[in-house]
Amino acid sequence: MRSRHQFFRSSGSGHRVGSAARNTAATCSPQSLSGYFWLQHSGIGGTSVGVNNNTDFLRSVTEGIITARSQPIHRGRRQQLWSVDMRIDDGTLVARSQVRLQNIAMPESV
Template identity: 50%
Template sequence: MSSAQSGTPTLDAAKKTGFATSSGLELDEMTGSHVAGHIDLGPQHHTPWGIVHGGVYTTAIESAASVGASAAVRGRGMVAVGLTNTTHFLRSLTSGTVFVDAVPVNQGRTQQLWRVDIADDEGRLIAHGEVRLQNVEAPPR
C-alpha cells in the first residue's frame, strides 16, 4: 500500500499504522496541504482522574503533521520526520468526538512547519500545536 512514487505510505496505509491507530486517530483526508481526522474519545483515553490524557492530543498533532508533510514530499522520494512538537492544552474533555485539522505554515526544501488544531464537536478549540519536520530520504520498504 505504498505510493508507486516512493516508499511513502498512501492514505489507506497511513490509516492502518500502529501507534496513531491505537490512540483512536482516524484519518479522513490526507494531502500535502491539509490533513483532517477525528478521534472518538472514551475511557481508554482517560487519566486516572477521568479526563482525556494530553498524550492523545500530542499523538494526534504529531501524526497529522507527519503524514501531511510526508505527502508533500512523496514525489521527491522523501518522508518528513518530527524535530519538535509543541502542544498547548486548552480545555479538558471526558468524552465526545474531537476533530483534527492540520495545515502547513511553511514548506521548505529541507524542513516544514505544520499547525494543527483539535476542536470538539461544538467547534471549541481543545488543543493546538505546531510541529517542525525534517524532509529526509524515504527508507526502503
Template identity: 50%
Template sequence: MSEVPGLDGVLGVEHVELTPEKVVVRFTITDRHLQPFGIPHGGIYCAVHESTASMAGQIWLGTKGVVVGTNNSTDFLRQARNGDTITTTATPIHRGRTQQLWHLDSVNQDGRLIAQGQVRLANLDQEVPPEAVEAMKGNLPG
C-alpha cells in the first residue's frame, strides 16, 4: 500500500509526474496483483489507466468541473512478472468543453509495452469538492 488514497493506494501506485500535459505513475507487481493462475490480473491495468487518465483530466480541467470516466479500453500486450515495475503514462488525444480522450501506455522496467489503452472522460459542470482539491494538491510530487 502507498500513501496515495483510494484504489491507487491499495494497488501501491506512486505518482511520479502530474502536469496538465502528462501524468506518470508507477507501481510494482506483487502477489496482491495476481489472478488465481499466478499472473498479473488485467484489471490492474484497467484500473490504473482509468485513475491516471482521470487525474490527468482533472488537473487539466482544474476547478472548472469534475471529470468522470465514461469508457476504458485497455489491451494487454505482454505479460508482466511478479517484481516488475510498471510505469503508466497518460497523454491527451483530445480535450474539449464536454469530454476528453487520453492515451495510456504501461511499460515494464525495460521499457517493453505491457498494456496500452484509451480512457474517455466527461467534463461535468459541477463544483469540485474542496477536499478533492486538497487531496489532489497533496498527491503532487515534490
C-alpha cells in the first residue's frame, strides 16, 4: 500500500503548519489501512486498533511529498504487526515506523 502526504511551509513564519498532526497521519494511516483491508480480504472481518506505535524520524521534511510504504511483519487472528518506510521523492528514507494492531470483531448489527 502506498500513501502520499504533502507538507507545506507556512508563508512568512517558516514554521511547519500542522506538522504533529501530519506526522501522525503519515505514520499511522498506511498501517491502519493495510491492517483493515487485510482483515476484510482474509475473511476474518472486523476492524483493528493500534496498541503500540514506534516511529523513528530520521530527517526533517518541511515541504514536498512523502511516500509511505507499509509491509506486514506478522498478521494473525488476534494481532498484526506492520512496518512503514517513509521516503521523499529522491528515495531518501525520512522516517521508519512499526505499529502493532489488535484485531477487533464487530457485532453484526454495526
